[in-house]
Amino acid sequence: MAEFEPKIVAFLCRWCAYAGADLAGTSRLKYPPNVVPIRVPCSGRVEPAWVVDALRQGADGVLIGGCHPGDCHYVSGNYKARRRVYLLKKILPELGIEPDRVRLEWVSASEGKRFAEVVADFVAELRALGPIGAGSDASRVTRDEESTALRGG
Amino acid sequence: MSPKSGDAIRPSSRHGPRIGVFVCHCGHNIAGTVDVEKVAEALARYPGVVYSTHYDYMCSDPGQELVKRAIKEHRLTGVVVAACSPSMHEPTFRTAGEEAGLNPYLVEIANIREHCSWVHEAGPATTDKAIRITRAAVEKVRGNHPLEPLQIGHAEKCLVIGGGIAGIQAALDVAEAGYEVLLVEKSPTIGGHMAQLSETFPTLDCSQCILTPKMVEAARHPRIRLLTYSEVEEVSGFLGNYHVRIRKKPTYVDPEKCNLCGDCEEVCPVRVPNEFDRGLSERGAIYIPFPQAVPSSYTLDEEACLGLEPLRCSECARVCEVGAIDYDMQEEIIEEDVGAIIVATGFELYPKEEMAEYGAGRIPDVIDGLEFERILSASGPTGGEVRRPSDGKVPKEVVFIQCSGSRDPELHKPYCSKICCMYTAKHALLYRHLVPDGRAYVFYIDIRAGGKGYEEFVARAMEEDRILYLRGKVAKVFREGDKVVVWGVDTLTGKRVEVKADLVVLAQAIVPSPGVTELAQRLHMSCLDEHGFLKEAHPKLRPLETLAGGVFIAGAAQAPKDIPDAVAQASGAAAKAIALLSAPALVHPPEVAIVDEELCSGCGICAPQCPYSAITVEEVAEVNEVLCEGCGACAAACPSGAMSLRNLTDEQVLAMVRAALKEAAEVTSG
Numbered sequence: 065m066a067e068f069e070p071k072i073v074a075f076l077c078r079w080c081a082y083a084g085a086d087l088a089g090t091s092r093l094k095y096p097p098n099v100v101p102i103r104v105p106c107s108g109r110v111e112p113a114w115v116v117d118a119l120r121q122g123a124d125g126v127l128i129g130g131c132h133p134g135d136c137h138y139v140s141g142n143y144k145a146r147r148r149v150y151l152l153k154k155i156l157p158e159l160g161i162e163p164d165r166v167r168l169e170w171v172s173a174s175e176g177k178r179f180a181e182v183v184a185d186f187v188a189e190l191r192a193l194g195p196i197g198a199g200s201d202a203s204r205v206t207r208d209e210e211s212t213a214l215r216g217g
Numbered sequence: 218m219s220p221k222s223g224d225a226i227r228p229s230s231r232h233g234p235r236i237g238v239f240v241c242h243c244g245h246n247i248a249g250t251v252d253v254e255k256v257a258e259a260l261a262r263y264p265g266v267v268y269s270t271h272y273d274y275m276c277s278d279p280g281q282e283l284v285k286r287a288i289k290e291h292r293l294t295g296v297v298v299a300a301c302s303p304s305m306h307e308p309t310f311r312t313a314g315e316e317a318g319l320n321p322y323l324v325e326i327a328n329i330r331e332h333c334s335w336v337h338e339a340g341p342a343t344t345d346k347a348i349r350i351t352r353a354a355v356e357k358v359r360g361n362h363p364l365e366p367l368q369i370g371h372a373e374k375c376l377v378i379g380g381g382i383a384g385i386q387a388a389l390d391v392a393e394a395g396y397e398v399l400l401v402e403k404s405p406t407i408g409g410h411m412a413q414l415s416e417t418f419p420t421l422d423c424s425q426c427i428l429t430p431k432m433v434e435a436a437r438h439p440r441i442r443l444l445t446y447s448e449v450e451e452v453s454g455f456l457g458n459y460h461v462r463i464r465k466k467p468t469y470v471d472p473e474k475c476n477l478c479g480d481c482e483e484v485c486p487v488r489v490p491n492e493f494d495r496g497l498s499e500r501g502a503i504y505i506p507f508p509q510a511v512p513s514s515y516t517l518d519e520e521a522c523l524g525l526e527p528l529r530c531s532e533c534a535r536v537c538e539v540g541a542i543d544y545d546m547q548e549e550i551i552e553e554d555v556g557a558i559i560v561a562t563g564f565e566l567y568p569k570e571e572m573a574e575y576g577a578g579r580i581p582d583v584i585d586g587l588e589f590e591r592i593l594s595a596s597g598p599t600g601g602e603v604r605r606p607s608d609g610k611v612p613k614e615v616v617f618i619q620c621s622g623s624r625d626p627e628l629h630k631p632y633c634s635k636i637c638c639m640y641t642a643k644h645a646l647l648y649r650h651l652v653p654d655g656r657a658y659v660f661y662i663d664i665r666a667g668g669k670g671y672e673e674f675v676a677r678a679m680e681e682d683r684i685l686y687l688r689g690k691v692a693k694v695f696r697e698g699d700k701v702v703v704w705g706v707d708t709l710t711g712k713r714v715e716v717k718a719d720l721v722v723l724a725q726a727i728v729p730s731p732g733v734t735e736l737a738q739r740l741h742m743s744c745l746d747e748h749g750f751l752k753e754a755h756p757k758l759r760p761l762e763t764l765a766g767g768v769f770i771a772g773a774a775q776a777p778k779d780i781p782d783a784v785a786q787a788s789g790a791a792a793k794a795i796a797l798l799s800a801p802a803l804v805h806p807p808e809v810a811i812v813d814e815e816l817c818s819g820c821g822i823c824a825p826q827c828p829y830s831a832i833t834v835e836e837v838a839e840v841n842e843v844l845c846e847g848c849g850a851c852a853a854a855c856p857s858g859a860m861s862l863r864n865l866t867d868e869q870v871l872a873m874v875r876a877a878l879k880e881a882a883e884v885t886s887g
Binding site: 069071073083085086087088089090092093094095096097100101102103104105106108109110111113114117118121122123134137138139140141144148180 | 302303304328330331332333335336337338342343345346349350353755756764808826828846847848849850852853854862865867870871873874875877878879
């Protein structure tokens with residue numbers, strides 16, 4: 065059987081992480097093609113429910129990329145993201161999902177190398193974890209229940 | 218252009234979305250690793266896509282023409298260009314779309330170069346990723362609405378708060394550009410702290426000589442309305458449209474009539490400490506802060522006066538030959554609409570009484586830097602002779618203590634006050650010039666002399682003027698007879714140092730002007746930093762702006778600053794204000810938060826999430842679109858899904874996620 069190729073959705077803030085991913089490209093740094101980026105204005109825009117939905121839709125991991133603490137274009141969005149992700153990771157095991165499948169990373173616009181490394185590392189980690197539910201009989205809950213539980217930042 | 222391999226035209230979906238996909242080769246940059254033909258083919262089969270093609274260089278003129286022609290021929294309702302990063306050509310293709318009659322917000326970029334072809338090896342996985350990225354962009358376009366940038370009108374006046382050098386400079390620049398300025402100053406004269414200084418470092422220009430022409434210029438300027446003895450009482454409104462209410466206290470002296478003869482102060486029976494001389498001299502209840510004050514008029518201090526009625530005293534009115542004194546003068550309320558506000562409220566010195574370890578407040582000959590400025594000043598309480606406060610003797614041994622209250626996180630302020638190294642060098646140097654047989658000692662932690670001519674100035678003080686710099690902190694200052702004994706350590710030699718000084722000058726930390734907290738609240742700037750200085754919108758990229766749109770900062774209100782920096786920042790803030798005032802209309806991106814009033818419960822969770830105070834909640838939440846910067850923090854926090862971001866709704870994101878994750882085989886055309 066071919067090696068398990070995890071699928072990753074990345075919510076990247078346009079000012080830092082998305083621009084960092086751009087720089088990885090301009091610098092021709094190589095990393096695995098498992099990640100599909102989605103540009104958001106700010107990591108603080110990312111709703112925990114989006115993350116859960118991505119995992120339900122077949123993502124093996126979700127990456128949220130924001131500006132380093134103190135660098136947020138909107139002052140404090142990254143701190144909001146950090147709090148939300150912290151809470152989300154507390155809830156994920158209840159849904160039968162390993163919290164390590166969700167990563168919040170600070171990547172500045174000048175950290176192309178760091179973006180490439182973060183993706184490569186995440187892909188390796190998810191390869192080791194395998195597909196969702198592979199290691200446990202995760203009881204799935206309905207989307208409505210998830211949303212009710214997870215909305216509200 | 219004739220269709221080629223990969224082109225797909227589908228006449229279906231007459232009523233649904235008609236999206237066109239344009240895959241760029243970027244020469245080999247994309248086509249070298251991504252099978253662009255396959256991408257175009259895959260997208261042609263994607264629901265909602267009616268036209269899909271690929272081309273060598275989509276950003277070239279023929280490439281843009283191709284897009285424009287397709288928009289018209291296929292009546293496209295949305296366009297996805299799969300090419301380089303949106304930071305490169307998003308504006309290019311949005312303009313092209315607009316030229317073909319498509320709203321620019323219906324054009325999206327799928328970044329398959331920086332995020333795909335440049336970072337992966339050629340192969341099916343890379344092409345597959347390009348397809349996923351492009352599909353997600355199609356979903357984005359599908360959910361986009363046509364938008365127009367928000368256009369708002371604005372008032373054409375500028376309010377400058379604070380009449381120190383920063384405020385004066387900002388007011389002059391804005392007025393020179395042709396706009397009306399209200400310059401509000403709370404004390405009876407403009408000039409600020411700079412008027413109190415003797416000379417300025419590193420050039421030793423006489424401070425008043427360079428300042429007073431600017432004060433007069435501001436007062437005489439036809440477009441500057443000077444409001445001294447006034448305070449901003451209320452501010453409402455938002456970017457470009459502020460309504461301000463200013464209270465002008467009565468001075469009881471008609472500035473038009475006052476001829477500065479000074480007879481009134483001579484007969485005034487009241488003596489109170491003179492603030493301008495930092496209490497080193499006295500003034501009457503009727504007084505002028507300093508001879509060159511602007512406006513040039515006496516002021517009657519209501520609180521110090523024996524009573525504002527002829528029966529109580531009225532000595533001043535009796536001697537005033539020109540009849541300038543008017544006990545019936547009333548306070549004035551001025552209401553104006555202004556487009557921009559520049560806050561230049563300046564600084565104060567950290568009270569020396571806080572420095573118990575240096576005996577300040579108990580020992581009269583332990584003074585702060587501004588007191589020493591007054592002692593050095595030719596117009597000061599000692600007429601420019603260096604005489605100490607306690608007994609008027611000329612001090613022969615003077616100790617200067619730097620970082621007094623600064624860089625002391627345990628007891629006082631953790632930050633560096635920036636200007637003290639330089640003004641202490643100036644103080645010691647001027648002292649040596651005025652008292653050639655005197656000795657000057659400077660205790661310092663280290664010398665921070667970054668600035669044009671600054672390092673040379675300190676070197677001159679050390680070498681030419683033989684000032685003894687001692688590296689180390691002072692442990693104790695106490696009185697012994699008529700001497701002030703200073704115990705310290707010279708950390709370079711490791712020896713204890715004792716100086717029996719006649720005068721000790723503390724380079725007190727710079728702190729924000731009192732009252733700035735209240736003012737910030739009035740301006741709806743909840744954003745003071747931990748030390749009470751005004752906080753800029755971004756520490757690196759928006760240092761002149763605040764998070765309140767149209768409110769700018771100048772001078773030491775932001776952080777400790779020397780005169781050149783304060784003046785430069787004031788001109789910068791003025792340029793920002795002028796840019797705002799001169800715009801025919803303020804244009805704001807339309808991708809802002811939007812409330813579904815049906816869903817909103819009015820819980821108010823969103824409002825505190827907003828760093829721009831753009832949300833107000835009464836029955837339901839309401840977004841001030843002009844203030845909203847479109848970060849989406851409110852949308853992420855809303856528990857009922859009522860708050861959303863235009864053209865980045867939950868539905869759009871979830872559709873994009875699905876499009877990014879579905880296997881190619883799962884996607885079939887509708």
